[in-house]
Amino acid sequence: xxxxxxxxxxxxxxxxxxxxxxxxxxxxxxxxxxxxxxxxxxxxxxxxxxxxxxxxxxxxxxxxxxxxxxxxxxxxxxxxxxxxxxxxxxxxxxxxxxxxxxxxxxxxxxxxxxxxxxxxxxxxxxxxxxxxxxxxxxxxxxxxxxxxxxxxxxxxxxxxxxxxxxxxxxxxxxxxxxxxxxxxxxxxxxxxxxxxxxxxxxxxxxxxxxxxxxxx
Ligand code: SAM
Numbered sequence: 001x002x003x004x005x006x007x008x009x010x011x012x013x014x015x016x017x018x019x020x021x022x023x024x025x026x027x028x029x030x031x032x033x034x035x036x037x038x039x040x041x042x043x044x045x046x047x048x049x050x051x052x053x054x055x056x057x058x059x060x061x062x063x064x065x066x067x068x069x070x071x072x073x074x075x076x077x078x079x080x081x082x083x084x085x086x087x088x089x090x091x092x093x094x095x096x097x098x099x100x101x102x103x104x105x106x107x108x109x110x111x112x113x114x115x116x117x118x119x120x121x122x123x124x125x126x127x128x129x130x131x132x133x134x135x136x137x138x139x140x141x142x143x144x145x146x147x148x149x150x151x152x153x154x155x156x157x158x159x160x161x162x163x164x165x166x167x168x169x170x171x172x173x174x175x176x177x178x179x180x181x182x183x184x185x186x187x188x189x190x191x192x193x194x195x196x197x198x199x200x201x202x203x204x205x206x207x208x209x210x211x212x213x214x215x216x
Pocket of ligand 1: 034035036059060061063064065066067083084086089111112113114133135138159189206
């Protein structure tokens with residue numbers, strides 16, 4: 001409740017993105033597509049505008065909303081690579097990127113993220129900002145490749161770490177279906193907060209997010 005009141009209060013101070021972003025957001029919410037919340041958008045905007053990363057990697061495109069939102073926060077020289085595997089989402093993402101990324105600053109990689117991450121590592125690609133927003137139960141599996149792809153001083157932002165508050169509950173208080181994700185997310189939090197290459201902060205913003213910086 002307090003968080004909801006705060007969200008409503010903060011709305012009046014929020015900087016507005018280009019109008020097409022809000023149209024896409026409305027569309028996504030109407031169609032139950034899970035996209036980044038307003039609080040998460042605020043943090044991403046701040047980080048992207050202050051750090052101006054040149055090569056950003058997103059894991060979990062959905063319909064391309066957050067990729068387009070982030071593009072609008074970045075200088076022209078910055079490029080975004082985003083990964084998605086579900087065809088139903090890809091259909092919309094291709095359409096939205098064709099319409100709103102005419103400059104071709106966003107590269108869509110179609111397929112399973114674990115495979116795409118391996119390929120990026122093999123090719124020797126690196127990123128100075130990584131936004132993790134895919135299947136919550138997979139974050140831990142992605143971590144070794146993500147840590148390898150991140151440049152020294154680069155930032156890793158992971159979204160939905162509360163999993164609607166479930167992560168804080170006892171294992172027995174969550175439904176059976178969510179128990180695996182619950183356990184894996186706790187393991188992921190343990191891993192990134194104790195990772196020798198990462199310095200991490202957990203923030204109660206949106207559905208919970210973490211920001212990690214890779215040590216030099
Ligand atoms: N970042 C998007 C936004 O805010 O506009 C929302 C992403 S949504 C929360 C998560 C997306 O990750 C879904 O579209 C899902 O299909 C995709 N996804 C989940 N697991 C994946 C995997 N292993 N490989 C590729 N995509 C995956």
